[in-house]
Amino acid sequence: MTNHLSLKIPSSLLALGFALAWSPAGATPAAEPLAGVIDTALATSAKQYGWMLAHLPADAARPLPRTFEHGKLVTIPTRDWTSGFFPGSLWYLFEATGDAQWRASAEKFTALLAPEQHNTKTHDVGFILYCSYGNGLRLTGNPAYRPVLLTGAKSLSTRFNPTVGCIKSWDHGVGQFTFPVIIDNMMNLELMMWAAREDPTGPYRNISLRHADTTILNHFRPDDSTVHVVDYDPATGRVIKRVTHQGTADSSAWARGQAWGLYGYTVMYRETKDPRYLAQAQKIAAFVMNHPRLPADKVPYWDFDDVKIPDAPRDSSAAAIICSALLELRGYVDAATAAGYRAFAEAQLRSLASPAYLAEPGTNGGFILKHATGNHPKNSEIDVPINYGDYYFLEALLRARGVK
Ligand code: GLY
Numbered sequence: 044m045t046n047h048l049s050l051k052i053p054s055s056l057l058a059l060g061f062a063l064a065w066s067p068a069g070a071t072p073a074a075e076p077l078a079g080v081i082d083t084a085l086a087t088s089a090k091q092y093g094w095m096l097a098h099l100p101a102d103a104a105r106p107l108p109r110t111f112e113h114g115k116l117v118t119i120p121t122r123d124w125t126s127g128f129f130p131g132s133l134w135y136l137f138e139a140t141g142d143a144q145w146r147a148s149a150e151k152f153t154a155l156l157a158p159e160q161h162n163t164k165t166h167d168v169g170f171i172l173y174c175s176y177g178n179g180l181r182l183t184g185n186p187a188y189r190p191v192l193l194t195g196a197k198s199l200s201t202r203f204n205p206t207v208g209c210i211k212s213w214d215h216g217v218g219q220f221t222f223p224v225i226i227d228n229m230m231n232l233e234l235m236m237w238a239a240r241e242d243p244t245g246p247y248r249n250i251s252l253r254h255a256d257t258t259i260l261n262h263f264r265p266d267d268s269t270v271h272v273v274d275y276d277p278a279t280g281r282v283i284k285r286v287t288h289q290g291t292a293d294s295s296a297w298a299r300g301q302a303w304g305l306y307g308y309t310v311m312y313r314e315t316k317d318p319r320y321l322a323q324a325q326k327i328a329a330f331v332m333n334h335p336r337l338p339a340d341k342v343p344y345w346d347f348d349d350v351k352i353p354d355a356p357r358d359s360s361a362a363a364i365i366c367s368a369l370l371e372l373r374g375y376v377d378a379a380t381a382a383g384y385r386a387f388a389e390a391q392l393r394s395l396a397s398p399a400y401l402a403e404p405g406t407n408g409g410f411i412l413k414h415a416t417g418n419h420p421k422n423s424e425i426d427v428p429i430n431y432g433d434y435y436f437l438e439a440l441l442r443a444r445g446v447k
Contacts, residue, residue, distance in 0.1 A: 077389060081440050084396035085139050087404060088411045088437060092136060095409030096148055106155055110417065111408025112427045121156050124167035128430040130156065131174030132411075135437040138182055139444075146183070153179050153188075160194040163201045166212045169231025171195075174434060177237065189241070196238030196247055199231060203250045207275045208257035210250065221283060222275040226262055226300045229255065229307025236314040255311045259323055261285075262304070267326040268296040268347075269304045289418050295348035301331050302364035309372045324372055325380075331365055332387050340394040341387065345416035345425075356425050359400050360415040360432030366391040367435045370442035392443055395436055402428065412436055 098116075099108060105118040107129050119126055133149035136142075153175040162168050172195040180188040202211045209224045210231065216223060232251045239248035261282055262269045271287040290297030308324035311317070336352050337343055342362040349355035366388045373384035394400060395412060402413050410428030417424025 080396050090404040091411050110427050110429050116408045125430050127171040127174035128434040131178050132434045132437050134178035160191045163198045166210050166228045166231050168195050168199045169234040173234040196234050204277050206280045208253040210254050220274045222277040224273050226269045227303045233310045267330040269300050271297050271300045291346040291349045295346050297346050298343040298358045298361035302361040306368040309368045341391045342394050345419050356416045357414045358416040359412045360429050362391050363432050363435035367439040
């Protein structure tokens with residue numbers, strides 16, 4: 044067993060990162076400096092994932108942890124849409140610490156996902172490969188990771204329909220959907236835009252831009268919230284219906300959907316500098332940040348329109364995704380707007396790093412955050428930890444630290 048229980052971050056680096064990331068904004072000084080909050084949260088996360096690695100059952104068919112539900116660790120095969128997040132979190136812990144043990148673990152779990160580069164049956168190949176191989180390439184430059192990512196992008200591109208102008212999300216739901224596109228799919232464009240830089244003669248940039256443009260046109264409502272699923276006629280590109288799959292109603296604002304949209308358009312602005320993508324990200328940010336049913340701790344209910352609010356479950360994963368996205372988005376806007384995004388993200392980070400959401404080491408099945416909601420309508424993964432909540436929380440901590 045490897046020992047992942049220590050976390051060594053040079054204090055000089057921390058001080059520099061914090062100073063850059065959190066320079067004065069006129070805010071009331073908080074009880075504990077944010078630097079200390081981040082430091083403690085990273086150390087706790089490292090302890091948890093060290094515990095997780097030590098307790099993860101060796102199961103070749105289901106080698107990766109997804110959640111801890113009904114008192115049991117749920118493990119998944121590599122084809123599960125969430126399979127990239129655990130390796131990605133290990134890469135972030137390597138980035139946070141520089142500790143070669145984290146790198147070795149990240150490499151081991153990343154390697155398991157190699158078969159998914161050939162997966163043409165889902166849009167999730169972007170999530171799966173970019174969180175794992177993408178971070179691995181970024182942090183190590185390992186040349187063997189590049190062709191895996193390129194093959195993955197090629198597999199993903201087979202799902203693009205030029206008449207619709209989108210990548211098809213799911214093949215399942217035959218009879219219910221014809222050509223479903225979910226807002227989550229915006230997240231897969233990060234892999235495509237990486238591929239566009241690697242292979243400018245390929246179709247990746249055009250596919251990404253068409254997908255992002257079509258989604259702006261058809262997914263968003265007048266109040267700037269996003270629908271979960273738009274179903275298209277692949278022969279004509281006509282919208283057949285706008286419905287939900289994981290929200291409380293077709294007309295509701297499913298919290299994680301808003302988070303995926305915010306993050307996705309922030310990435311698309313980073314990659315293109317097209318002001319329409321920045322505007323879209325800012326509209327989603329405003330919808331979320333000003334929502335009258337956003338709780339005071341800024342961790343949303345799983346759906347902004349659940350009639351059971353304030354007794355509805357929260358979704359800490361949505362908060363982590365929003366927090367990380369805002370920490371990037373603040374770099375693209377004027378100083379006053381940036382200060383607002385920063386303050387909101389800081390409030391979220393402090394909430395998530397508090398005992399209300401951050402698990403005690405050795406509890407929570409080894410996961411970092413408590414209180415996420417996976418699929419409420421299916422009565423699945425309600426008020427549980429989820430691997431993607433941990434991944435975006437670690438990313439947000441690194442971004443707040445000024446490292447990533
Ligand atoms: N992409 C599926 C989810 O967010 O639950």
